[in-house]
Amino acid sequence: MQENLAQAFTLDGRIAVVTGAASGLGRETAVVLAEAGATPVLCDVNEAGLGETAAQVQRVGAKAIVCPADVADRGAVEMVADKAAALSGRVDIWVNVAGILVNRPVIEAIDEEVDRMLAINLKGVYWGCAAAGRVMCPNRSGSIINFSSSGADNPVPGLSLYSMTKAAVNMLTRTVAKEFGAYGIRANTVAPGWVETAMGTHGFRDETGAIDSDKREEGMRLRAGASPLGIVGTPRDIALAVLYLASDASRFVTGQILRPNGGVSMP
Ligand SMILES: NC(=O)c1ccc[n+]([C@@H]2O[C@H](COP(=O)([O-])OP(=O)(O)OC[C@H]3O[C@@H](n4cnc5c(N)ncnc54)[C@H](O)[C@@H]3O)[C@@H](O)[C@H]2O)c1
Structure with a gap:
């Protein structure tokens, strides 16, 4: 139990995998976790973007580990987990941020696009949870944070696939919270409202x-x-919500959906 406020929020010495770290909310999450003391392991398909995120992490005085990977590829995600675990023998935080958006009415659906959305937004988070659970179990602690969206609560014409995958992430998080709880691992969702990325x-x-x-x-x-x-909101508003869920300040919080959205939606 961390009675001291600074101790409750510090991530000193912790290893934090962040997917989708080359841009937007993943980049800001990596920087904020690093500011709180963590070493972020940066995962994305965009290697140039990862380099820029690593430079930003270094500017706040932390070290970043760059680990390019496609989250739709289970083997690649497992390799990220192994690399992260090899750093100090434990992985403390795993944030599944990577995601894509397509805007297309259901009646105009394209097979390949449906498969790609499911592979990245849904299976990518699933593989992330599986890999995180595997490397966190031996230490009987850890915090998994999955990115969903207010789109999971509000139907928007054209965003059927996006919202469907995000609603599934909400349920995946709850199931993982129940499965992993006995190992001291928490799992929560951050469901941001719109931010400029x-x-x-x-x-x-x-x-x-x-x-x-x-x-x-x-x-x-x-x-x-x-x-x-x-x-x-700004990317930092979202990353600060992640910080809360990553830190010991939220040790009694699991299976929940945190909605930093300015009150735009209140389901
Ligand atoms: N920006 C918003 O308004 C908003 C609102 C709600 C939820 N979200 C969610 O937040 C997350 C981040 O969104 P963002 O706004 O930062 O978008 P972004 O496009 O800026 O960043 C997404 C990142 O994911 C990476 N990515 C895509 N496919 C990948 C793959 N197969 N493997 C690894 N990395 C991959 C991209 O390269 C990119 O760096 C997404 O899951 C998104 O759905 C965003």
Whole structure:
């Protein structure tokens, strides 16, 4: 039990695997966990992006381990787990952030796209939980954090696949929390509301892929207006929610969905 506040939130000496670490919420999560004292193991398919995240982690005075891998590939995920466990004999935190989004009506579904969404957003998190459980069990402690979305609670036309995978992640987390609890391993979901990242800005782009500033301004205004607080969140707001779930401050919290979303949705 950590009675001291600083001790409750510190991640000093802990090893934290973060998938999707090359961009957006995964990158910010890696930096915040590093600021709290952890050594992040950075996993993503985007090697250039991983290099930039590692540089950002170093700028906050921590060491990052770069571990490129495709989360849809179970063997590759297991190798990330082995590499992380080899650093100090234990893995303390595993954050499954990697995900993709497609926007397409059900009636226009494309087989390959459906398979890809399931492989990354669903099986990727499943393999992450399995690998994390394997390497955390011997130490009888650990915190697994899976990324879902407010899309799991709110149906949005075009986002059927995305929301379906995120709703499945919510249930996977609960099941894992029950299966792994006896080993001292907690599992929780972070379900962010909209924040501005490469994924979040797809609606702001013109046909060349560049951000259209008028669309961006209008999009930000609408999103802020949907929050009782009148604000839009940042990647750091989400990463700080992860920090809570990763730290001993949340030692009594498992099987839960934490929704940093500015109150936009309150299911
Ligand atoms: N941005 C938002 O508004 C928002 C809201 C709710 C939930 N989310 C969730 O947060 C997570 C991160 O989203 P983001 O906004 O940072 O998006 P992002 O596109 O900036 O980052 C996603 C990262 O996942 C990586 N990735 C994709 N496929 C991969 C694979 N097969 N293996 C390993 N890495 C892979 C990408 O390379 C990228 O670095 C996602 O799971 C997303 O669904 C985002």
